[in-house]
């Protein structure tokens with residue numbers, strides 16, 4: 001096992017396309033890192049450069065203490081698991097796992113030891129004599145991982161290993177991969193475009209956009225303190241709400257009234273005429289179920305809810321509103337890029353299951369202003385996070401999200417697992 005270090009890595013393809021731009025990243029020994037971003041942002045390119053299937057145009061890649069830019073894939077000793085893993089149908093599970101060892105002419109005794117150790121770990125002991133066709137999808141996945149494990153590689157690299165599984169199996173495999181990774185303590189880099197996978201699986205998440213790293217942080221930190229509009233809109237489902245506001249002195253004129261940020265969130269907005277406020281669905285509540293003490297930290301406003309989705313444990317209410325044309329155009333642009341959920345000019349608010357607000361009627365909603373972010377609509381920067389970075393993390397006195405949540409891998413990597421297909425690396 002080893003650390004992986006990327007320093008100013010660039011990739012320009014033969015046709016001139018600059019797919020990866022100045023990526024620097026330190027992946028610690030044993031760490032589980034996720035690369036996430038929309039289609040075409042350069043995730044696979046980056047992974048393929050690490051593994052050696054793609055030349056590095058400039059920059060330095062180190063595995064452990066060694067520069068490996070010029071090394072052939074097989075000499076890097078990494079195990080790559082792809083979306084479509086090929087198990088050999090005519091070979092037993094045992095021989096499928098043993099395959100890379102047979103290629104390297106490993107003595108039988110050692111093959112047996114390593115295969116048995118892997119199968120024990122993967123709980124495949126009782127399936128060793130079976131053929132892949134007779135296994136469940138999850139079991140096949142584990143066989144593919146077994147093949148990666150017996151190679152005793154320095155690191156696992158996964159490229160969207162779960163994307164062709166159904167939702168249920170995906171969830172199971174996510175937990176499985178996470179568990180296995182913890183047990184093995186093997187350095188892992190995992191590519192996905194699925195933000196749920198990214199949030200549940202890794203110690204740290206790297207958000208990429210058009211070949212450029214936007215933010216590297218624990219899932220919790222990404223969620224609570226996204227550095228810009230892109231990360232804010234990409235992470236979280238339903239996505240963060242964006243509300244345009246005109247700055248007048250120290251108050252904000254929004255389509256829902258005049259708001260004033262509490263001291264913990266206050267920042268110098270002189271020089272800004274218009275800002276975008278960001279608030280996650282759960283920062284809102286039906287005002288009638290909010291306690292008087294909580295009310296003080298927020299603002300109550302009237303809104304008309306057009307649709308309510310009741311989910312049992314909570315409900316989502318949709319509140320359409322008017323936004324200025326340029327803001328609307330900007331949100332549409334962001335939405336296109338995120339190719340995920342719509343960031344339309346409507347609020348999506350999460351209400352307590354006990355709320356009885358009826359559809360189509362005026363309602364009184366509460367917003368926790370301690371959880372509001374302020375974005376510069378031009379640069380997309382999160383001004384709140386920047387302002388907090390300049391401040392010592394004082395106790396600010398209001399249970400809002402901590403100014404800078406320390407990376408917390410335990411909280412972050414609750415529980416995921418995967419499935420994969422691994423193809424033995426160039427023998």
Ligand SMILES: Nc1ncnc2c1ncn2[C@@H]1O[C@H](COP(=O)(O)OP(=O)(O)OP(=O)(O)O)[C@@H](O)[C@H]1O
Nearest residue numbers: 013015017019038039040041042043044045046193
């Ligand atoms: N061989 C190539 N020549 C030129 N451009 C390429 C080549 N391979 C990939 N690209 C471009 O590089 C960019 C990054 O591609 P990459 O496959 O890394 O994206 P990705 O983030 O893995 O996307 P996806 O989620 O769709 O798999 C894309 O815009 C793609 O068109």
Ligand SMILES: [Mg+2]
Nearest residue numbers: 043044045159
């Ligand atoms: Mg890809």
